[in-house]
Amino acid sequence: MSIKVALFGPEEMAKLVKELERHVEGIEIIPYVYKVPRETEQLIREATYCDVYLFSGIIPYYYCEKFLHLFDRPAIYVVDNELSVSLTLLSLLYGQQASINRLSIDLPDRKYVDSVVKQLNMMPEALYVQDYPWMIENLDKDFQVTDILARHRDLWKGGQVDLIITSIHAVSDQLKQEDIPCIQMVEPERNIIEALKEAKMLGELQQSQQAQVAIGLMKLEPSIEKKTNSHIYQRLMSVAKQINCTLQQSTSDFFILYGTKGSMEFLVKNMDLLYSLYADVEKQEQTVSIGLGFGLTIVEAERNAHIALNYSEKQETENAIHIVTEEQTVINPQKESFVVSVLKSENEAVVQLAKELKMSVTNVIKMAQFVASRPMNRFTANDVSEYFEVSKRSAERLLKKFLEAGYLHIIGEEQPFQNGRPRSIYRLDLPFQ
Secondary structure: OOEEEEEEEOHHHHHHHHHHHHHOOOEEEEEEEOOOHHHHHHHHHHOOOOOEEEEOOHHHHHHHHOOHHHOOOOEEEOOOOHHHHHHHHHHHHHHOOOOHHHEEEEOOOOHHHHHHHHHOOOOOOOOEEEOOOOOOOOOOOOOOHHHHHHHHHHHHHOOOOOEEEEOOHHHHHHHHHOOOOEEEOOOOHHHHHHHHHHHHHHHHHHHHHHOOEEEEEEEEEOOOOOOOOHHHHHHHHHHHHHOOOEEEEEEOOEEEEEEEHHHHHHHHHOOHHHHHHHHHHHHOOOEEEEEEEEEOOHHHHHHHHHHHHHHHHOOOOOOEEEEEOOOOEEEOOOOOOOEEEEOOOOOHHHHHHHHHHOOOHHHHHHHHHHHHOOOOOOEOHHHHHHHHOOOHHHHHHHHHHHHHOOOEEEEEEEOOOOOOOOEEEEEEOOOOO
16 A cells, blocks of 8 residues: 655645656655645645655745644655755856856755855855744744745845845745746755655554554443443444444443554544444433553553543543553543643653662653552552562562652551461652652
8 A cells, every 4th residue: 555645835846746756666645735835734634644744845844843743644844955055056057147146045054055155165255045944943933934035035126136046936936926036946856755765664654553552441430230331332333343443341331442553543533433422421421431542562552541541530520531652642632732741751850760769761651650550549569560560579679769769658558368467558659740
């Protein structure tokens, strides 16, 4: 199956990319043509069935970067670099259109111009360059194509330049309408082909991730004894069929979905599939808590599903759904903010705690997951042993580090069924939870 690549760019660029499509097997280019870069904010909403988003340059990418996470697709852009500048200046000098001292240039980063000029020992007396290297780092800063256009126009009308070189198609189109001499920065075929190869690789990776294991846990509250919930089961069976999942009823009030990451994400993107379930549940004066877990293995997916379910159960009086991804991101798809929290090693508080305890970051994260997965923050060393799949002695050594640092508290004891020493009951208070 080919990788569908949504291309966002002006008409000329779309034609060029389509011509080069043949150089990369296994991809299909679907053009989304704009007249001005800001139109990509609307066009991207039409490309939800594509596997990868490819932007013709950094500017259309900039306009969409703020909300790319809503579409969960890899996104890249065709770069401008020294090769773009070199080919443009070569074509300029060959055609003797203008002296390098009489140019006004715009491009993402002037370092590419400076590098080429230095290597060719050109050393122009004056070089008018507009760039915007801040674009990816500072999304809050506003970018206006009209500002670039106005600067070019002023330089030409002031007699300081004879020719404009622009990397923005909208600027080129406008200047030509005003009869101001202008050429487009050359788009090297190599840069485009490299972008297409990267898009294919990212698309294949995306498809493999979509096939990851996923488990969904659904729990009805309050529990109603001796009730079969057959109509709820039938409703869930209908949902399961639509998303290619398998449904298992564990108890009258607890259901398990087995599927892939792709199938669960389809469910989240089509929440109307759940609204009929919510309506049925509310008719019998119950709520449903849903936890979806992704993972590289069934064990990991199930563990993450329990953590997600625990988040949903905290919203006691309403229907709720949460997701815990394989990257330990906790997501509430019913909220506009989407991401609730991230339990990752990049979290500075996690790293600092690991250093303080002289423990691996992985174990700190797993302890955080362990606490989040439990209905109440109370447990024994045996519980930790089972969760970590280690011996009880190893679990006790792990807990000792938290205890000595003041994060673990003994809140009681429980007596084993058979004769033996009472087991301590703990509560763990982590600084980042």
